[in-house]
Amino acid sequence: MKACIIGAGSSGVAAAQVLQARGIDFDCFEKGSQVGGNWRYENDNGMSSAYRSLHINTSRRVMAFESLPMPADYPDYPDHFQMAAYFDEVVDRFNLRPRISFNTEVLKVEPADDAVGEWDVTVAGPDGRATDRYGAVMVANGHHWDARWPEPAFPGAEEFSGEQLHAHEYREPDVLPGKRVLVLGIGNSAVDIAVESSRIAAKTFVSTRRGAWVIPKYLNGKPIDEVANSLTGLAPIPVMRAAMQRSLKVAVGDPTDYGLPKPDHKLLEAHPTVSSEFLPRLGHGDITAKPNIEAFAGGRTVRFVDGTEEEIDLVVYCTGYKITFPFLGPEVLAAPDNRLPLFRRVVSVERPGLYFIGFIQPLGPIMPIAEAQSEWVADLISGGAVLPGPAEMREQIARQEERQAKRFVASKRHTVEVDFYPYLREIRRERKKAAARV
Ligand SMILES: Cc1cc2nc3c(=O)[nH]c(=O)nc-3n(C[C@H](O)[C@H](O)[C@H](O)COP(=O)(O)OP(=O)(O)OC[C@H]3O[C@@H](n4cnc5c(N)ncnc54)[C@H](O)[C@@H]3O)c2cc1C
Numbered sequence: 001m002k003a004c005i006i007g008a009g010s011s012g013v014a015a016a017q018v019l020q021a022r023g024i025d026f027d028c029f030e031k032g033s034q035v036g037g038n039w040r041y042e043n044d045n046g047m048s049s050a051y052r053s054l055h056i057n058t059s060r061r062v063m064a065f066e067s068l069p070m071p072a073d074y075p076d077y078p079d080h081f082q083m084a085a086y087f088d089e090v091v092d093r094f095n096l097r098p099r100i101s102f103n104t105e106v107l108k109v110e111p112a113d114d115a116v117g118e119w120d121v122t123v124a125g126p127d128g129r130a131t132d133r134y135g136a137v138m139v140a141n142g143h144h145w146d147a148r149w150p151e152p153a154f155p156g157a158e159e160f161s162g163e164q165l166h167a168h169e170y171r172e173p174d175v176l177p178g179k180r181v182l183v184l185g186i187g188n189s190a191v192d193i194a195v196e197s198s199r200i201a202a203k204t205f206v207s208t209r210r211g212a213w214v215i216p217k218y219l220n221g222k223p224i225d226e227v228a229n230s231l232t233g234l235a236p237i238p239v240m241r242a243a244m245q246r247s248l249k250v251a252v253g254d255p256t257d258y259g260l261p262k263p264d265h266k267l268l269e270a271h272p273t274v275s276s277e278f279l280p281r282l283g284h285g286d287i288t289a290k291p292n293i294e295a296f297a298g299g300r301t302v303r304f305v306d307g308t309e310e311e312i313d314l315v316v317y318c319t320g321y322k323i324t325f326p327f328l329g330p331e332v333l334a335a336p337d338n339r340l341p342l343f344r345r346v347v348s349v350e351r352p353g354l355y356f357i358g359f360i361q362p363l364g365p366i367m368p369i370a371e372a373q374s375e376w377v378a379d380l381i382s383g384g385a386v387l388p389g390p391a392e393m394r395e396q397i398a399r400q401e402e403r404q405a406k407r408f409v410a411s412k413r414h415t416v417e418v419d420f421y422p423y424l425r426e427i428r429r430e431r432k433k434a435a436a437r438v
């Protein structure tokens with residue numbers, strides 16, 4: 001029976017490439033007219049969060065699929081145009097384009113009522129609406145498109161007379177000149193947009209509810225994620241942390257040296273904020289650090305939790321994204337507060353035949369992981385591997401959640417956070433165990 005892949009972003013493309021190579025029949029549905037998802041600037045799927053100046057922050061050699069390196073003449077950190085071109089190249093190299101139904105949205109995914117593990121998938125495309133039965137569904141609709149605004153909104157937000165924008169909607173810096181801009185958050189969207197703003201806005205503030213270790217893109221002339229290569233990735237986290245902490249001390253010093261709050265967590269306990277420009281812009285006085293917003297205090301006044309106030313024309317909420325599956329009824333599966341309890345972050349225990357590709361937030365790139373996850377799912381679909389029983393999978397999920405709570409700062413942005421190399425090794429180990437169960 002055919003498999004269904006939802007989405008042809010990098011994760012869906014990885015899944016399609018693997019299934020095709022393994023001779024597994026599939027349909028892949030893509031809402032937009034092109035592949036690349038988030039990396040297609042102004043994607044006509046209406047879902048991309050890419051802004052004009054976006055470059056990857058995980059270097060190209062680490063981020064590339066194992067099946068095809070990025071072009072050798074690419075820079076270490078290509079921009080979104082180059083990334084979209086790379087995904088086009090992958091699709092053409094492996095002749096996947098004819099296998100993808102473009103401009104076709106998956107509307108509904110329902111468990112078949114007469115066969116456990118089978119799924120009825122309803123799509124709407126150029127030829128109208130259709131429902132088909134599949135033996136497996138690989139969900140790859142991405143998790144960085146559904147903007148998460150502060151919950152609840154800050155008091156007085158509705159009456160604020162300035163503008164409010166989420167990073168998801170931010171495209172070009174033309175919304176910034178002459179304005180007093182407040183960027184909320186200290187993830188990668190926040191630091192990128194604050195840096196851009198700091199060059200052309202009248203004034204730029206960054207407001208954060210906790211500090212962050214800001215990591216430069218280069219260490220010793222090498223992309224930082226190449227320094228932490230798979231060999232050093234074998235080291236236990238405390239050893240990695242100590243080594244990186246020493247290097248950071250020399251390269252950039254301490255966040256407090258730039259007026260940022262002291263992080264309330266250790267290095268590598270939060271998703272990495274990567275920027276070589278953000279700290280110097282603070283040092284230049286072109287960005288001013290503020291604590292969290294307390295309230296919008298009338299007109300354009302924003303009051304912060306330390307009691308200070310600023311007049312602000314534009315607030316850019318860089319407050320992250322929600323994991324949502326509009327095509328799944330909440331009774332089938334949902335991820336409230338981004339909680340997505342899956343066996344090894346891929347397999348739904350309660351919903352056999354439903355697999356999730358790319359629903360991780362690695363300390364590193366998503367693509368090679370999506371590829372490894374797809375190989376494992378291909379093993380399972382083709383009968384070359386068998387899952388453990390539901391009780392064992394639930395136990396693993398419970399242990400995983402316990403570990404997660406200890407390993408990362410408690411935040412909705414960290415529910416699917418994983419260590420890059422250890423997680424890849426986990427998937428490879430699971431593949432071996434699953435093959436041995438056949
Ligand atoms: C600003 C920004 C920068 C980032 N930078 C990096 C980085 O440097 N490195 C990194 O590893 N990650 C980065 N990420 C994470 C990003 O999520 C991944 O790079 C990558 O886009 C994940 O690919 P995906 O295929 O899982 O999701 P997406 O790229 O979001 O693709 C999902 C695809 O599914 C399609 N789709 C959705 N719903 C449906 C439906 N119902 N029916 C049919 N098709 C559907 C969409 O049209 C889309 O093409 C970044 C994220 C953001 C927001």
Ligand SMILES: NC(=O)c1ccc[n+]([C@@H]2O[C@H](COP(=O)([O-])OP(=O)(O)OC[C@H]3O[C@@H](n4cnc5c(N)ncnc54)[C@H](OP(=O)(O)O)[C@@H]3O)[C@@H](O)[C@H]2O)c1
Nearest residue numbers: 055056057150151185186187188189209318319320411413
């Ligand atoms: N390639 C690039 O250069 C690039 C650029 C942008 C984004 N990205 C990627 O895109 C993904 C999303 O990044 P993101 O920066 O948009 O989101 P994010 O990583 O989820 O960060 C959200 C930030 O907002 C803060 N926040 C959330 N809710 C808040 C609230 N109610 N009040 C105050 N602060 C709040 C969070 O603080 P807490 O930590 O306290 O929750 C965090 O600092 C990540 O994978 C990121 O790496 C990459």
